[in-house]
Each structure stands twice: as C-alpha cells, then as structure tokens.
Amino acid sequence: MIIESLLDTDLYKYTMQQAVWSQFPQASVEYAFKCRNGVDLRPYAVEIQAEIDHLGELSLRPDEQSYLAGIRFIKPGYVDSLRRFLLDPANVRVTTSDGELGIRVRGSWFHTILFEVPILAIVNEVYFRSTEPDAPTRGSIGREKLLQKCEQINAASKRGLPLRVIEFGTRRRYSRGWQREVVQTLKSEIGDALIGTSNLLLAKEFGLRAFGTMAHEFLQAGQAFVHLADSQKFALEAWNREYRGDLGIALSDVFGMDAFLHDFDLLFSKTYDGARHDSGDPFVWGEKLIAHYETMGIDSRTKTAVFSDSLDIPKMVALAERFEGRIRTQFGIGTNLTNDFDFPPLPIVLKMVRCNGRPTVKVSDSLGKTMSEDDVYLRYVHQTFGLH
DSSP states (O other): OOOOOTTSSBHHHHHHHHHHHHHOTTOEEEEEEEETTOOOOGGGHHHHHHHHHHHTTOOOOHHHHHHHHTSTTSOHHHHHHHTTOOOOGGGEEEEOOTTSOEEEEEEEHHHHGGGHHHHHHHHHHHHHHHHSTTGGGSTTSSHHHHHHHHHHHHHHHHTTOOOOEEEOOSTTOSOHHHHHHHHHHHHHHSGGGEEEESBHHHHHHHTOOBOOOOOHHHHHHGGGTSOGGGHHHHHHHHHHHHHTTSSOEEEOOSSOHHHHHHHOOHHHHHHSOEEEEOSSOHHHHHHHHHHHHHHTTOOGGGSEEEEOSSOOHHHHHHHHHHHTTTSEEEEEEOHHHHSOSSSOOOOEEEEEEEETTEEOOBOOSSTTOOBOSOHHHHHHHHHHHTOO
16 A cells, blocks of 8 residues: 555644644644646546545554654644544545546544645555556666756755755655655765655654644634634744744745735744745745845844745755855755656645635645635635735
8 A cells, every 4th residue: 555654744744733633623624635737537536545545544653653752842642642543534535526536635623634645645656656657767767867966966065055955755756665765865865965854754764854844724724713814823823832932934825925924023033933935936035035034133044944846956056056145045845856757747735725614725926826715715815915
C-alpha cells in the first residue's frame, strides 16, 4: 500500500491538529479535492478508494508516538490523544460524477485534518504508477536530473550564497520511494544546505529536522469563528496562544499579501519570526515584507522569509541573491524535487471549503489558486478586503 505510517505526512498537519485539539475540539469541517489542469482521474477511482480505506487500518506505533513526544512544542496530552487515534474512511467520499474525480472529506476537524496529505500522495502515486512507471530510472530524467540540481546548489553555496533548503514534496510526490531517495540524496550531496524536510517519517528516519507551521486551512477556519475582517488576526492570535514563540512563521496569502500585512500589526510582526510566501511574485512579496518591517521599526535582518511556491533551483538562487543580507531566507522546494521528470505533475489540492457549516475561502495572489464554492461569499470577501 502507498501509505504505511501516519507519520508519512507533513509536520504542519500535526501542529494544526494540536491547536484544534486544544482550542477547537467541537469544530466540524469539509474539504474538497480539485485537479487544476483538468486531467481525468476517474479511471483510478477504485484504486484510490482502496488506498484511502487502508488509511483506516493505521495507527501510531510506540516508536512514532515517542518521536512526536520528543518534539519540544508537542504537548504530552495531545500525544496521549493520538494513542488510540484512527482515521475513519467513512468520512471520505470518492465520486466520478460531473466528468471528474471528486473527493470530499467531512467530519470533526480533529478527526479529519490528517487526511489531506495522504490522500494527495495516494492520488499522485496511483496515477503515475499507471501512466509513467519507472520514471526515476528512465535515462536522465530522474536520478541524473536530481544530481544536477545538487550540483547547482553546491555551486551557489561555494560562492558564499546562504542557501537553506527544506524538502517540501510529500503532497505532490511521484511516489513514496522516490521521495525517500530524493531526501537521502540531498542529505548526502548538499550537506548543510539541506536543513530539513516537512515529512515527519523521513525526518525521523534520516535524523533531519522536521519543518512546518500552519497551512491555509487554519486561517480559513477563522472565518467561521469571528467576523470575516477579524479572521486572520483571530487565527494568528490562536496560534500564538498555542505555541508561545515556537513555530513562528505565518502564512501570508489566504486573502493576499496586502490584506495579510494590514493585519500583521506591530505585535504580530514582533512575535512571529517571519512569514511564508505561497502565491504571487516572490520578489515583489519579499520587498513588501521587508518594507513592512521597516515601517514597523523592525530590523528585517532578524526575520525570516520562507519561499515555497513552485520553486526550482534557479529561482531559489535568484531569490537568495536578491535578499541576501536583507532578510533571512529559507526555501521549501516540493514538486520540483519529488516530481520533476519529462511529464507534467498533477496540480492537485484538497482544501477546506466549510467550517461549522459556514463557507471558507482562500483568495490567492496567483491566478487559478483561489479556492471557493460559494460565489456570494467570495464577493463578500473581495469587498471586505478590497480585492480585485
């Protein structure tokens, strides 16, 4: 089976689940799947369903529980709540109507939050093992291409460019085995330039630091608890209450960067370590973030900008060159490491669309990345934040 451990996911699913366990235990949610380029995934629905059903058989092993408990910001009570935790496949509905594959996840937020990353990894691997088998070993498109990227990283590092690379590729990986090989190769080939991975299972196996704070859903959920205009501040405050200085990277593009900076006031600017870019022009975004810190009287060199949107090695190097000495940079590279061959990756997402029965949206700075199922509510969001 594709997923054989509940740790085969990104850290931010567990960090968000802990906050849900602490602060929003009664919340109910709904997630919707979307393939942005229209690839017909319906022929794989039966295989995908079987893999999702298998998720219900997994639980955290004692060594995995101990690993989580050893992370400083993970609470003992939360780990105890996971000792009997099981994912329930009955919360997931896979359909093939309306000319496309549909996947809906409904249920309590605490009990459904861990579905997202495994389901996306399942869809990818089921699809690619059928359409592009053995891609990593075919000529120069797999391992040789990966080694070339390592050489580019090492060349930039030798020039004194501070590259801090985080492997971010679980959700859109070609396969579980290939992601593992990618991380193993990065660790052996680029040395200290690799500072960690978002995947908990691989971090545990290779002795790497696991990276991750919050995803869009955490800020989206705030839309269900308070007035829309206050929802980002509400979520950022809830995160501060939970982690009190740990995990201090805020996600900036639920309503776009300008709306984020409007809410990212002096208190947040001081207490958060920095922000993560996930849509729009990264160079413009970085300049806006630095200017914001300057306006707040904060030395931007003490803060961190995490770039994680569709990065490749040349773009990472260019960003490092632009912002060297102006703000600390980290680079979360996903698909370009774990699914970069001679065929296009699947641009798939599984995003929260409702919380407590109320619609939630993500309005992106990049065309095509906005996620909404309620046009009336989307217009309200645009009016509230002055979006175009």
